[in-house]
Amino acid sequence: MHISILGLGAMGARIAARLLDHGHTVTVWNRSPERAEPLIERGANIAATPREAAERNDLVLSIVRDDEAAEVIWLGDGGALHGLRANAIAIELSTVTPDWTRRLGEAVAGRGAGFLDAPVVGSRPHAEAGNLTFLVGGESSALENVRPVLDVLGGVVHHVGAVGAGATMKLAVNAVFAVQAAALAELLAMLRGAGLNESEAVGILNALPTASPAAARVATLMTERAFTPNFPIDLVEKDLGYAVEVAQAFGVEAMVVAATREAFAEASGRGFGGDDIVGIAQLYGG
Numbered sequence: 001m002h003i004s005i006l007g008l009g010a011m012g013a014r015i016a017a018r019l020l021d022h023g024h025t026v027t028v029w030n031r032s033p034e035r036a037e038p039l040i041e042r043g044a045n046i047a048a049t050p051r052e053a054a055e056r057n058d059l060v061l062s063i064v065r066d067d068e069a070a071e072v073i074w075l076g077d078g079g080a081l082h083g084l085r086a087n088a089i090a091i092e093l094s095t096v097t098p099d100w101t102r103r104l105g106e107a108v109a110g111r112g113a114g115f116l117d118a119p120v121v122g123s124r125p126h127a128e129a130g131n132l133t134f135l136v137g138g139e140s141s142a143l144e145n146v147r148p149v150l151d152v153l154g155g156v157v158h159h160v161g162a163v164g165a166g167a168t169m170k171l172a173v174n175a176v177f178a179v180q181a182a183a184l185a186e187l188l189a190m191l192r193g194a195g196l197n198e199s200e201a202v203g204i205l206n207a208l209p210t211a212s213p214a215a216a217r218v219a220t221l222m223t224e225r226a227f228t229p230n231f232p233i234d235l236v237e238k239d240l241g242y243a244v245e246v247a248q249a250f251g252v253e254a255m256v257v258a259a260t261r262e263a264f265a266e267a268s269g270r271g272f273g274g275d276d277i278v279g280i281a282q283l284y285g286g
C-alpha cells in the first residue's frame, strides 16, 4: 500500500521502518525533519508538510505526542486534513483523548474520508518486531480496509467501539500499568527500608497470584535499575492526566489514578522524565 506517516518519534520511526521493510511505499513527515533522514536512506519519500503527505496517499497515519501536537499536524496551517483525499482513511495512532479523536473523526468525515482511532499497546521493541496491539474505535468497513497494514505492525486488533472508544480503552490500559509501577516503587522502598532482601522479596511477589505479568516485569527491572526508556515517564504522566480528565467527565473521581499522576509528575520535575516508567523507583531511592 501507499502510506503516509506523520510523526517520526520513537514509535513513528519504528512503524515507518517496518512498513518499508515489508514492501510498502511510505511517505513521511516530521516536525524536526532530520528524524526522517534514516528512513529516506531506507527508501521513504519525504513530504514538506502534513498536507502534502496526505495529498500523496490514501492511508494517512499519525503518531505524535499528544492532543496539541495532533491538532497542529491535522488542523493547523499545512495540516493533513486540508490535503486528505475523499476516499482516504486517516488513523490516529497517538495516545490522545477521546474528545480529540471524535473532533478529528468529524473533520475527516467532512472531507468524505474514513477515520479510525487506533492507539497502540506495546513499546519500542514491539513496534520494531511487529507486535503492537491496536485498540480500535470506528467503522468496521474502514478497519477491514486497513487490516493488512495493521497485520504488519501487530497481530492483535481489538475493535472496541465507535471513534473515541480506542482512546478511552488505551488510557485505561496505561493507567492500570502505571498504578502498578508506582505502587511497586513505594512498596519495594518499604521492603528495603525494613531490611528485607530486595531480590528475594521480588521473587516472592512475582511468584504469587497477586502479581500481574506487567507488575512482575516492572519489579524485576526495578531490582536491576534498568531505566533506559521504552515508555518514558513524561508520556506516562501525560496519559494519566488524560485518564483523570476522562474519568471526571463521567463523574468518576479517579483518586488512585490522580495520585499516581502526581507521583509521575514529581518524577518528571526531579529530572527523571526521559527515563522508563520503571524509573519511578528513583523517587523512593531505588
Ligand SMILES: NC(=O)c1ccc[n+]([C@@H]2O[C@H](COP(=O)([O-])OP(=O)(O)OC[C@H]3O[C@@H](n4cnc5c(N)ncnc54)[C@H](OP(=O)(O)O)[C@@H]3O)[C@@H](O)[C@H]2O)c1
Pocket: 007, 008, 009, 010, 011, 012, 030, 031, 032, 035, 063, 064, 065, 066, 068, 069, 070, 072, 073, 093, 094, 095, 096, 120, 121, 122, 123, 124, 230, 231, 232, 235
Ligand atoms: N513510547 C512508547 O512506549 C509508546 C507506546 C505506545 C504509544 N505511545 C504514544 O505514541 C505517541 C508517540 O510516542 P513516541 O514514544 O514516539 O514519542 P516521542 O519519541 O517523544 O515523539 C513524539 C513525536 O511527536 C512530535 N511532536 C511533539 N510535539 C509536536 C508538535 N507540537 N507539533 C508537531 N509534532 C510534534 C515529535 O516531533 P519532533 O521529532 O519534531 O519533536 C515526535 O515526532 C504518543 O502519543 C505516545 O503516548 C508511546
